[in-house]
Amino acid sequence: MRIVVLCGGVGAARFLDGVVRTVDDPSAVTAICNVSDDLSWHGLHVSPDIDTVIYTLAGLEGEFGWGLDGDTHTALEELRALGGDEWFTIGDRDLATHVVRSELLRRGGTLSEATALLATARGLTCSLLPVTNDPHPTIVVTEEGELAFQEYFVRRRSADTVTGFRFPGAAEARPAPGVLEAIREAQLILFAPSNPFVSIEPLLSVPGVRTAIATSTAPRIAISPIIGGEAVKGPAADMLASLGHEVSALGVARLYLGLVDTLVIDNADVGLVDDIEKLGMQTLVLDSMMRGRDGRQRLASEVLRTVAP
């Protein structure tokens, strides 16, 4: 079964890991990855979501889901000692990833190629595609003004009240090679439990992607990143609130109307089933919190069982 997984960062990486370890043929899984939180770090091209996916699928991810487990930060500390205002954490081993990627880009390669090279080097068995090879940043509009995504997310620790988003590169961004093909050929489309605004929406905003998903006849299943009114990780709940949405799986369901057939919600949210189904969206109620590696695989297999029993 050809599966597409729409991916943001940590939650997506964990879910995708579960999917890849559940299916018979991981090479039939294509992860389409958000690149709108990419940043230039001292001239190096850093793709945090792609890296999180690669490290997680390689079993190398750090304690909090990003970076490499047990990595050191010698270069970073030295940069600080030299007077640098280093607010984005890059580990020493992690640095190698960004050096390899940046080198390939500088030589005229694409982010797709760099991603494939890094995924192969880490032994990944599924396909990993950046949604686009073009610049497609997320600008977070806050009460304090507009912020580049990592400024908002890392430097200011998601503390600003978000009033909107801009994707200034979206109109010009072309889907990376294979992205539309993967969606069109998919027999199952999964929305990983990622932030709808800053992980999934940047994917959908690349011309062609939203339509390809909206017109797909494959089952389309989203895992709600909101459980019991709280985000499992990150600022999704705060964003839902400040943007005037209901802070619940129902709020998520409304955002995905027309794109998703089934929303996977946690047992804690069973009370929302009727409201969600009234929207015309099915629900799948289960324990959707991924605890440890086993939890990833359990969630993935329960979701996959509904389409290929």
Place this chain on the structure above:
Amino acid sequence: MRIVVLCGGVGAARFLDGVVRTVDDPSAVTAICNVSDDLSWHGLHVSPDIDTVIYTLAGLEGEFGWGLDGDTHTALEELRALGGDEWFTIGDRDLATHVVRSELLRRGGTLSEATALLATARGLTCSLLPVTNDPHPTIVVTEEGELAFQEYFVRRRSADTVTGFRFPGAAEARPAPGVLEAIREAQLILFAPSNPFVSIEPLLSVPGVRTAIATSTAPRIAISPIIGGEAVKGPAADMLASLGHEVSALGVARLYLGLVDTLVIDNADVGLVDDIEKLGMQTLVLDSMMRGRDGRQRLASEVLRTVAP
């Protein structure tokens, strides 16, 4: 006393360290540094000679004279693990130096500015000037063909027989700000014990530098990098031989005719005094091997004593 020191790498850094720790006013010392062995390492601008000088003067240099003492190589090892052909060693702390320099250059700054910033950050008290801010690479002509300097020096471990050198950027290279002024105002010009071909000649080949030194009325003293027919460090002796020069301090003296008044030679080479002085060059015979930090200061103070007794 305003002193200019013409500098290559390890030997120069050690001698300069002795000079700086001997003089009353280190801020009157200007080191003019070779940049012709600079390289691009995965897009980062590395200036090995400047870095060696900075690290050595900061008391941070590694065991063999380059890099930072006790540095780790985590990023490098990870690059190798990712399939990279890494033949140039960059440590993790060392990386920060190149990141800072490259960042400043990318933002339109000059190598002079990057060097000053790094020297200040490391607490240096003398002035450090790259001889030029323009690209000015050394090409080593060997029996196997032409090699970029670090290809010859590091990758191929100086194993090729050298038949000549090319400095393709020399004609267009402009002296960096302060270089000609420092030479013109110098009350003493010192040629550090560096390789005459690949450390000193690239300095002299920047338009204006050779003439400024040749016409200076200040005492000009060179420390021979050859002792007892052998190079203290590096391929200078092999180069003298393959290029048809006498492999001795006399060979060095001939190279520096018209530029140097006094050649400092080691006690081991006292037999060469007559031949060198016949060239019209004075000699200063002493223990010129720098052993440890004390040895640097001893050599520097013995040399300086001859001009300011």
